[in-house]
Amino acid sequence: MxxxxxxxxxxxxxxxxxxxxxxxxxxxxxxxxxIQVPVFSAKDGPKAVYKGEKDIALTFNIGWGDEKAEPILDALKKYNVKSATFFLSGSWAERHPDLVNRMVKEGYEIGMLGYEYKDYTELEEEKVRQDIANAQTAFKKLNVNNIQLLRSPTGHFDAKTLKIAGRYGYTVVHWSIDSKDWTNPGVQVIAENVAKAKKGDIILLHASDSAKQTEKALPYILDSLKDYKLVTVSEMIANANTKTSEIK
Missing domain, CATH: 1.20.5 (Single alpha-helices involved in coiled-coils or other helix-helix interfaces)
Structure with a gap:
């Protein structure tokens, strides 16, 4: 018993x-x-962040051009913006080492926008890997190390993109607010598009030459965001849990 x-x-x-x-x-x-950072994801796989829990993240894409990046950096300095994330193509960074160095010195976060401006969803896996590898080489030569963020050059991505980025150790970053500045709709329209932002939003802006009105829109954009803290994307997603929506 x-x-x-x-x-x-x-x-x-x-x-x-x-x-x-x-x-x-x-x-x-x-x-x-x-407490969540909403993300896109491949099922049970790597994720793409498009929104945070709090604060606001300004992000600027630069894929090409020689004229607009420096004035935007000047404007950010003028308005005392300490935190922003620049997604740079490797080919642009190679041609503008001084501007890349300035971004780093002024404390801005650098993310990768591939090497060439190609739609990853239309490329075979090997071509996507090669584009990312070429960008890595370019940034390494510029002594820009520890890049953790990747934005698909055209903004289009799929499960393949997420998988490859994950293998390289990158987090794919999308956005929740599109300023549409690259369409040059007018300074006030750009500002109004951004003014829709709420806490946790990641805002897409451009500093390529195609975005001719972004610099002039910045004062209005920053005024509309004055009640929010501006952070880098990495700061936004740090210490946050995630939820996923399957990408096929």
Whole structure:
């Protein structure tokens, strides 16, 4: 009788431990869903962040051009903007090492915009890998190290892109607010597009030469965001849990 009593006691303890573990797991998952950075993802795979939990992230894409990047840097300095993330193509960075160096010195975050401006969803895996590898080489020569963020050059990405980026250790970054500045719709329209931003939004702007009105729109943009803290994308996603939406 004593033998069976001891065995049953152990079994009961094991069951209780399993139930307690299940309860706490469910509780932590519940809490995790209360603080989220929404992301796109391939099922059970790497993720692409497009929105944060709080604050605002200004991001600027630069794929080509010689005229607009410096005035935008000047404007950010004039209005005392300390945090922004620049997504640079490797080919542009090679041609403008002084501007890349200035971005780093002034404390802005550098993300990768591939090497050439090509739609990753239309390329075979090997071509995407090669484009990313070429960009890595370009930034390494410029002593820009520890880049952790990747934005697909045209903004289009798929499960293949997420998988390759994940293998290289990059987080793919999309956006939740498109300023549409590259269409040059007018300074006020650009400002109004950005004024829709709420806490957690990642804003897409451009500093390529095609965006001719972004610099003039910046004072209005910054005024509309004055009640928010501006952070880099990495700062926004740090220490946050995620939820996913499957990308096929």
């Amino acid at each position: 004593n033998f069976f009593f001891v065995l049953n006691g152990k079994t009961i303890k094991q069951i209780l431990l399993i139930l307690m573990a299940s309860f706490f797991t469910a509780w932590f998952l519940f809490l995790g869903n209360m």
